[in-house]
Amino acid sequence: MIPLDQVRTLLAVVDEGTFDAAAAALHVTPSAVSQRIKALEQTTGRVLLQRTKPVRLTSSGEIVVRFARQLARLETDARAELGMAGTGEPAAVPIAVNADSLATWFLSALTRVPAGLRVCFELHREDQDHTTKLLREGVVMAAVTSSPDPVQGCSVSSLGRMRYLPVASPEFVARWLDRPLRQAVGEIPVVVFDRRDELQDSFARRLTRGRGAGPLRHHVPASEDYARAVTAGLGWGMLPTAQAEPRLRAGNLVRIDERAVDVPLYWQQWKLDSPVLAATAEAVAAAAAEALHPARARIG
Structure with missing residues (x-):
C-alpha cells in the first residue's frame, strides 16, 4: 500500500522543483517533506528523485508521479459527480501537442469541448516524436504523437496523417535551383524547425536514396515563423x-517536387474513466477527421 500523503508530497516536489518550495506549497516544513520522500522510497524500494535543482525524476519516480496525477484526476471527477463542496474549480487537462x-x-478541436465541463487546458508544445516522453513522466494526461505504441497505462487511437509539401519561394x-532537385538538395539552403527536426532530411534521403539535406541550415523553432522563413526565401x-x-495559390510559394511526406498522428491518453478526458478525446478526434488526411488503419 502506497501512502497517499507521501505520493502527494512527491507530486508537490516535482511540480515546485525543490523540497523548500514544496514545503511552502504544502504548508509543512522542508524536513517533513524530506521525511515523506524518504519513507516513500523505502516503501517502494526505489530511488524516486535525483536531488538536483530542480529535482529530476528517476524512471521509478515517473511511475509513481503518473499514478499520483491519475489519482488526483479521479478524485476530482468523483467529487464533482457526488456534488461535494470544493468542486467549483475548473478541471486542468495537460496535453502535449506538436507545433x-x-x-x-x-x-479549434479544443473549442468543441462542452463549456459546461469547465476545463482549463495546459498545452505543452513538443515534437510529435517526443510527446510520449511527457506521458511517461506523468507531466501530461494526453498527447498528439507519431507513435502507435501505447505508453504503459495509456490507450491509443489513430487521428490521421499530416501531409507535408516540399516548397520554396519563386525567388529561391x-x-x-538551376538543376534537378535531387542533384542540388545536398547543397542548397534549408529551413529546419530545430536540431531534432528530421523531416527535411528524410525527404532528401528519399529523393537521393541516401543523402540528407545540405549543411546550410536555418533553425526557426516556431511553426508560423518557420512558414514565413520559407516564404521569405531563406531556404526550402x-x-x-x-x-x-x-501560399501556393497566392504564388508566394512553389512546389519543388511533386512528392509529399505523410506523418501519421495518434492520440494517446491515460486509461481513466474521466468525463473531461473522454470529452477532450472526442473533440480532438472530430477535428482531426476534418483537418487531416484519413488514416490507413485504426489502432485499438
Whole structure:
C-alpha cells in the first residue's frame, strides 16, 4: 500500500522543483517533506528523485508521479459527480501537442469541448516524436504523437496523417535551383524547425536514396515563423498543407517536387474513466477527421 500523503508530497516536489518550495506549497516544513520522500522510497524500494535543482525524476519516480496525477484526476471527477463542496474549480487537462498541429487544427478541436465541463487546458508544445516522453513522466494526461505504441497505462487511437509539401519561394528557386532537385538538395539552403527536426532530411534521403539535406541550415523553432522563413526565401522546407496551400495559390510559394511526406498522428491518453478526458478525446478526434488526411488503419 502506497501512502497517499507521501505520493502527494512527491507530486508537490516535482511540480515546485525543490523540497523548500514544496514545503511552502504544502504548508509543512522542508524536513517533513524530506521525511515523506524518504519513507516513500523505502516503501517502494526505489530511488524516486535525483536531488538536483530542480529535482529530476528517476524512471521509478515517473511511475509513481503518473499514478499520483491519475489519482488526483479521479478524485476530482468523483467529487464533482457526488456534488461535494470544493468542486467549483475548473478541471486542468495537460496535453502535449506538436507545433504544426497547434498552429493549424488543434486549437479549434479544443473549442468543441462542452463549456459546461469547465476545463482549463495546459498545452505543452513538443515534437510529435517526443510527446510520449511527457506521458511517461506523468507531466501530461494526453498527447498528439507519431507513435502507435501505447505508453504503459495509456490507450491509443489513430487521428490521421499530416501531409507535408516540399516548397520554396519563386525567388529561391530562381536563385538556387538551376538543376534537378535531387542533384542540388545536398547543397542548397534549408529551413529546419530545430536540431531534432528530421523531416527535411528524410525527404532528401528519399529523393537521393541516401543523402540528407545540405549543411546550410536555418533553425526557426516556431511553426508560423518557420512558414514565413520559407516564404521569405531563406531556404526550402516542408510545410503542412494547411500552411502551404494558401501560399501556393497566392504564388508566394512553389512546389519543388511533386512528392509529399505523410506523418501519421495518434492520440494517446491515460486509461481513466474521466468525463473531461473522454470529452477532450472526442473533440480532438472530430477535428482531426476534418483537418487531416484519413488514416490507413485504426489502432485499438
